[in-house]
Amino acid sequence: MHEIQRLKIEGTLWPKQSPDAPDAASLGLEKGDLYISEITLPLKREFLNGVANGDVDFTHHFVCLIKHQENVIATEMLSTDTINKSRGVMMTSLKFNNTICLSGLYSDFKVTLEIYALQVRKEVLSHEVKYHIRKDASKIRLTPKKLLKQESRLIMPAVQSPAGPSAVRSTAFSLTGYVIFSLRELKRVQWTLNKVPYSSPLDGTIHMKLQCHLEQVAEERGFLTMFDDVSGFGAWHRRWCLLHGDKLAYWKYPEDERKKEPIGWINLNACITQKVGPVPREICARPNTFLLETKRPAHPDDKDTLVIVTSGTYTTIRHLLSADSKEERQLWCTQVNKALSSLRAWGPKS
Numbered sequence: 014m015h016e017i018q019r020l021k022i023e024g025t026l027w028p029k030q031s032p033d034a035p036d037a038a039s040l041g042l043e044k045g046d047l048y049i050s051e052i053t054l055p056l057k058r059e060f061l062n063g064v065a066n067g068d069v070d071f072t073h074h075f076v077c078l079i080k081h082q083e084n085v086i087a088t089e090m091l092s093t094d095t096i097n098k099s100r101g102v103m104m105t106s107l108k109f110n111n112t113i114c115l116s117g118l119y120s121d122f123k124v125t126l127e128i129y130a131l132q133v134r135k136e137v138l139s140h141e142v143k144y145h146i147r148k149d150a151s152k153i154r155l156t157p158k159k160l161l162k163q164e165s166r167l168i169m170p171a172v173q174s175p176a177g178p179s180a181v182r183s184t185a186f187s188l189t190g191y192v193i194f195s196l197r198e199l200k201r202v203q204w205t206l207n208k209v210p211y212s213s214p215l216d217g218t219i220h221m222k223l224q225c226h227l228e229q230v231a232e233e234r235g236f237l238t239m240f241d242d243v244s245g246f247g248a249w250h251r252r253w254c255l256l257h258g259d260k261l262a263y264w265k266y267p268e269d270e271r272k273k274e275p276i277g278w279i280n281l282n283a284c285i286t287q288k289v290g291p292v293p294r295e296i297c298a299r300p301n302t303f304l305l306e307t308k309r310p311a312h313p314d315d316k317d318t319l320v321i322v323t324s325g326t327y328t329t330i331r332h333l334l335s336a337d338s339k340e341e342r343q344l345w346c347t348q349v350n351k352a353l354s355s356l357r358a359w360g361p362k363s
Contacts, residue, residue: 120358
């Protein structure tokens with residue numbers, strides 16, 4: 014019931030759109046993929062000391078569930094009985110080898126990672142007794158009836174569910190901690206777990222690595238005429254331009270794109286223009302021109318020019334770009350705005 018209620022609540026956040034509704038990309042709601050790896054659970058020092066001294070009578074099994082809306086993905090299961098068996102060196106944490114991928118997330122996603130634990134008493138029967146292995150040859154002289162009677166002492170009676178053998182049984186694992194994270198925590202590597210029982214061997218933190226990738230990267234190529242300052246005089250140079258991801262690179266000729274490094278590029282991560290569109294005539298009288306402004310730390314030799322504006326510790330670079338037609342200018346503005354929207358929502362590619 015709890016899981017059904019969770020899905021109902023989260024389902025209202027992103028209802029299915031009608032055919033006439035604008036798509037997510039046009040609203041600046043680009044989707045991306047989230048990768049979760051190197052999930053690590055540090056263990057308490059007291060528990061590790063108990064394992065080293067042989068004072069721990071229980072084995073703890075752990076599994077993680079990653080939840081986002083209707084998607085639930087489980088990791089492998091790890092046990093504490095393996096922490097002192099790695100090349101003879103005591104391990105201080107449990108590290109899951111899984112890499113979890115959640116696809117088609119909006120930039121305002123919230124993902125829940127839950128940790129479930131099962132505590133079981135360590136086995137007291139030897140391997141030979143548990144699997145009915147007898148090293149002596151006395152069994153050979155026993156009759157089948159006596160042999161069956163002797164072995165029956167080690168066989169546990171079968172336990173069936175009251176609802177029948179095909180019934181779904183409740184899990185014996187219990188929730189032992191959880192954490193909720195979003196895109197804002199992308200650069201973090203450690204979180205504090207919520208609701209960790211005092212008796213748990215976990216120390217209350219979790220480490221993991223998060224990476225994101227956009228599903229679709231804005232891309233456009235074609236000729237643009239770029240404004241430059243040459244010894245205090247304005248000059249326009251026709252360039253072959255490629256918009257891809259977080260850069261707008263340019264060359265002299267189209268064939269140079271495959272053969273040569275670009276003459277230069279505009280770093281869209283540093284762009285401070287909120288929305289790219291046609292520039293007013295008082296800024297530039299050339300038709301079909303749009304403006305991109307980027308910001309960087311000031312250099313000692315910076316000075317104001319036709320394309321550079323100094324302001325204290327930062328310098329603004331003004332990039333004027335002119336398309337060949339109104340339609341091409343609109344196309345370039347749309348694609349650049351899409352790229353900027355994606356970068357501001359998801360950040361640079363990690």
